[in-house]
Amino acid sequence: MSVAIDPRLCQGCGGCVEVCPGGILGLSPDGKSAVALYPNDCWGCAACLKECSRGAASLSLSPAMGGRGAKMTAFWEGGELFFKVEFLGGDSVSVKVDSGDPEDY
Amino acid sequence: MSQLPWPARVADIKTGVLIIGGGTAGCAAARRLAELGERDILVLEKASVKRSGCLSAGVNALNAWVGPGASPRDYADYALNDAHGIGDARLLLSMSEGLNGAVEFLASLGLKIHRDSKGAYLSRSWRNLKVNGENVKPLLAGAIRGFPGLKVRERVHVFALTLSRGPDRRIAGALAMDLLSGDILKIRAPKVLLATGGAAGIYAPNAPGSMSHRLWYPPFNVGGGYAMGIRAGAEMTSLEMRFVALRCQDTQAPTGTLALGGGARQLNALGEDFAEKYGNTTSQRVLANRRERERGLGPIRLEAPEAGEGERERALRAYFNMAPQQPLKWLEEERLALGRGERIPPLGAEVEGSEPFLVGGHASCGFYVDPRRETSLPGLYAAGDVAGGCPQKYVTGAISEAFIAATAIASSAAEGPEEDGELAREYLEAALSGGAPGARPSWDRAELEEAAQRAMDLYAGGRGAGYRYSQKGLATALSRIAEIAGMAASLKAVSPKELSLAWELRERLTVAQALVGHLRERRETRWPGFGEYGDFPLEDPGLALFVNSRRLAVGPEKDGKTGEFEFIFRDLESGERLPAPGTEGGAGR
Numbered sequence: 045m046s047v048a049i050d051p052r053l054c055q056g057c058g059g060c061v062e063v064c065p066g067g068i069l070g071l072s073p074d075g076k077s078a079v080a081l082y083p084n085d086c087w088g089c090a091a092c093l094k095e096c097s098r099g100a101a102s103l104s105l106s107p108a109m110g111g112r113g114a115k116m117t118a119f120w121e122g123g124e125l126f127f128k129v130e131f132l133g134g135d136s137v138s139v140k141v142d143s144g145d146p147e148d149y
Numbered sequence: 150m151s152q153l154p155w156p157a158r159v160a161d162i163k164t165g166v167l168i169i170g171g172g173t174a175g176c177a178a179a180r181r182l183a184e185l186g187e188r189d190i191l192v193l194e195k196a197s198v199k200r201s202g203c204l205s206a207g208v209n210a211l212n213a214w215v216g217p218g219a220s221p222r223d224y225a226d227y228a229l230n231d232a233h234g235i236g237d238a239r240l241l242l243s244m245s246e247g248l249n250g251a252v253e254f255l256a257s258l259g260l261k262i263h264r265d266s267k268g269a270y271l272s273r274s275w276r277n278l279k280v281n282g283e284n285v286k287p288l289l290a291g292a293i294r295g296f297p298g299l300k301v302r303e304r305v306h307v308f309a310l311t312l313s314r315g316p317d318r319r320i321a322g323a324l325a326m327d328l329l330s331g332d333i334l335k336i337r338a339p340k341v342l343l344a345t346g347g348a349a350g351i352y353a354p355n356a357p358g359s360m361s362h363r364l365w366y367p368p369f370n371v372g373g374g375y376a377m378g379i380r381a382g383a384e385m386t387s388l389e390m391r392f393v394a395l396r397c398q399d400t401q402a403p404t405g406t407l408a409l410g411g412g413a414r415q416l417n418a419l420g421e422d423f424a425e426k427y428g429n430t431t432s433q434r435v436l437a438n439r440r441e442r443e444r445g446l447g448p449i450r451l452e453a454p455e456a457g458e459g460e461r462e463r464a465l466r467a468y469f470n471m472a473p474q475q476p477l478k479w480l481e482e483e484r485l486a487l488g489r490g491e492r493i494p495p496l497g498a499e500v501e502g503s504e505p506f507l508v509g510g511h512a513s514c515g516f517y518v519d520p521r522r523e524t525s526l527p528g529l530y531a532a533g534d535v536a537g538g539c540p541q542k543y544v545t546g547a548i549s550e551a552f553i554a555a556t557a558i559a560s561s562a563a564e565g566p567e568e569d570g571e572l573a574r575e576y577l578e579a580a581l582s583g584g585a586p587g588a589r590p591s592w593d594r595a596e597l598e599e600a601a602q603r604a605m606d607l608y609a610g611g612r613g614a615g616y617r618y619s620q621k622g623l624a625t626a627l628s629r630i631a632e633i634a635g636m637a638a639s640l641k642a643v644s645p646k647e648l649s650l651a652w653e654l655r656e657r658l659t660v661a662q663a664l665v666g667h668l669r670e671r672r673e674t675r676w677p678g679f680g681e682y683g684d685f686p687l688e689d690p691g692l693a694l695f696v697n698s699r700r701l702a703v704g705p706e707k708d709g710k711t712g713e714f715e716f717i718f719r720d721l722e723s724g725e726r727l728p729a730p731g732t733e734g735g736a737g738r
Contacts, residue, residue: 046359048462058693062195062197062199063196063197063199064200065195065196065197065200065202065205065367065369066196066362066367066369067195067196067328067369067646068366069651069703081646083700084358084359084361084362085362085368086362086474087205087206087362087363087367087368088206088362088363088366088474089200089204089206090398090471090473090474091199091200091205091206093473103474104477105399105471105474105477105478105481106358106359106360106392107472107477108356108358108359108360108399109359109360109363109399109400109478109481110399110478110481111478111481112481112484112485112649113404114477114480114481116473116477116486125283127469127476127477129477129480129481129528131481131484133488137480138465139462139465139469139476140464140466140468141281141283141469141470142281
C-alpha cells in the first residue's frame with residue numbers, strides 16, 4: 045500500500061488531485077471522492093497529504109520498505125504543518141514540520 | 150483530430166516566450182523575465198506548479214552557496230574536480246557567480262534560511278546552507294502565479310519542439326496536449342526555454358513491485374526535454390555521465406543530512422569507517438559503498454553518533470521537510486523497539502547506490518549550451534537539470550542558470566521565423582498514431598517499460614549489472630531498445646492520461662538510445678562510482694574532452710526508430726571540435 049484515499053473522510057474537493065506531481069489521483073465518476081488511479085506510481089512525496097484538511101489522504105510504507113501498518117496523514121494548525129503517524133495499535137504521534145524555525149540539524 | 154478516441158479540439162496559441170516546465174528553473178526564469186519587462190510569457194507544466202518535479206516533497210539544504218571567505222571560482226573549481234574534470238569552466242563560473250543571488254531570491258520569496266544571532270547564515274559547510282524547505286515549491290509557484298505578464302497553464306504535456314525550415318533551423322514553438330481535455334495545443338513562440346528536468350526510469354529501479362516508483366529522483370521526470378531536443382537535432386553533451394546517488398535504502402531519502410547534519414559516517418558490517426580508502430568525490434563515495442559490499446562487508450550503515458537532547462526530533466523534522474517516508478520508517482522502527490521493550494535504535498540508515506539517472510543538476514549531462522544557456526538550436530534555451538556541462542548546480546544553481554537564460558532571452562530578438570508546417574504535421578501525426586483505431590497489440594505500456602528498463606539494467610550498466618558494461622553489451626542494449634521502441638509505436642491509448650504515459654515511455658526510449666551511444670563513445674572509465682566500462686577499465690587522461698551527440702534526422706521517429714547519431718568531440722574550454730579519439734590526430738588510446 046502506498047497512497048490511499050479514505051472515501052469515508054474524503055469530500056471530493058479535488059485538492060489532492062490538483063497537486064499530485066504524477067497526476068496519479070483522480071475523482072470518482074460521481075465526483076464524491078478522490079481515488080488513487082495509479083497507486084503503484086506514487087513517489088511518496090506527500091503533497092496530497094498536505095492539501096487534505098480531513099486526513100483522508102494517507103501514505104504508508106509497503107512491507108518491502110519496512111512498513112508495519114502505520115499510516116501517515118498531515119494537518120495544519122495555526123499556520124504550521126504537522127505530520128501525524130498512526131500506528132497499527134491505534135496510538136499516534138504528531139511532529140511539527142516547522143518550516144519557519146531555525147534548527148541545527 | 151479524428152485519430153483520437155476523444156473529441157479533441159486544436160488550439161493555436163501565440164506567445165512571446167514559452168517556458169516548458171514549471172519547476173525550479175522554469176519558475177525562476179519566468180519571474181525574472183517578467184521583472185525584465187517581458188509581457189507575454191507562457192509557462193507550461195505537466196503537473197501543478199505548486200508541487201512538481203524534484204522539489205515536490207521539499208528541500209532541507211541549499212547545497213550550492215558561496216560562503217564567507219570563498220569565491221565563486223572556488224565553487225566552480227570544486228564542482229569541476231568532483232566531476233573528474235568533465236564540465237564547462239565558463240558555465241560553472243557564471244552559475245557559481247549567481248549562487249548567492251539565488252539564495253537571496255529564495256529568501257525574498259519567504260524561504261526561511263537559518264541565521265545566527267548576528268544575522269549571518271548558519272551553514273553546514275562553506276558551500277551548504279540549512280533550510281527547512283517543505284514549502285519551497287509553493288513559494289516558487291507563488292512567485293509566478295498572477296504575476297503581471299505571466300500565464301501559467303498546468304496539466305499540459307509538451308511533446309515536440311517545432312522548428313523553422315532548414316538548413317539553419319531555429320526554434321519556432323512547440324506542440325502539446327492538455328491532459329484534462331485532451332485538446333491539442335499548437336504554440337508559436339520565437340523564444341523557448343526548456344526546463345523540464347532530468348530523466349528517471351531509464352534503468353530498472355532499485356526495487357520492483359510496490360517500490361518501483363520509490364526513487365530518489367522524481368519518477369515523473371522522464372527526460373521529455375532531452376527527448377524533444379534529440380528529435381529536433383539539438384547537440385547533447387555528456388549523457389554518459391550518469392548519476393548514481395548514495396541513498397537511504399528503501400526510502401531513497403538523501404543521506405547528506407545525516408552525514409553533514411548529524412555527523413554520521415558510513416560503516417561496514419565490521420563497524421569500519423572505510424571512506425578514506427576511496428577518495429572523496431561523489432563518484433568515489435558511491436564506489437566505496439559498492440566495493441565494501443562486493444567484499445561481503447554489507448550491509449553498509451550510515452550511523453549518527455549518539456543523539457543529544459532533542460536531536461532526534463530535529464532530524465525527524467529535517468527529513469519531514471524533504472523526504473517524509475524516511476521519518477515514517479524511523480517512527481515505525483522506534484515503535485517496534487518500544488513494543489519489544491528494547492532501546493530506541495540510533496538514527497541511521499542502510500545506504501546503497503541508486504539506479505543511474507540522467508540529471509544535469511548533479512552531473513554534466515544534458516543540452517550542450519553556450520554561456521547564455523542557448524542550445525545549438527537558435528532561440529531554444531535550457532536551464533536546470535536538462536542543461537548540461539554544469540554539474541553540481543543543485544537548486545540554487547538551477548535558479549542561477551535560469552536567471553542567465555532569462556537575461557539572454559529578454560535581450561534577444563522577439564520576431565519568430567516561419568514554422569516548418571510539414572515538420573509540425575509529422576510530429577503531430579506520429580504522436581497521435583497511438584490513438585488510431587486498429588488491432589490492439591498483445592503487450593501493454595507497463596510491460597514495455599519493464600522490458601526497456603531490464604535491457605538497460607542488464608546491458609547498459611544498470612544496478613543489476615553492478616554498473617558495468619561492455620561494447621558488446623551496449624550493442625545488445627541498443628538493438629533491444631530499438632526493438633522495444635518499435636513495439637511502443639503501436640501502443641493504443643484510451644484517454645489523454647494513457648496517451649501521455651505512452652509518450653513518456655517513448656521519450657525514455659529516445660533518451661536511452663542516445664545514452665547508450667554516449668556510453669560506447671567515451672572509451673574509458675572516468676567515474677567508476679557511476680559506471681565501469683569493461684573494455685576500457687581505466688581513466689584516460691587524453692579523454693578530458695566533451696563527448697557530444699546530434700541525431701542526424703530531424704523529426705519524429707518512424708516506427709520508433711531513432712536512427713543514427715553523429716558523435717562530436719569538443720575541447721572542454723574552447724568548445725572547439727576535436728578529431729575523434731583513436732583516429733589520426735585524435736586523443737586517447
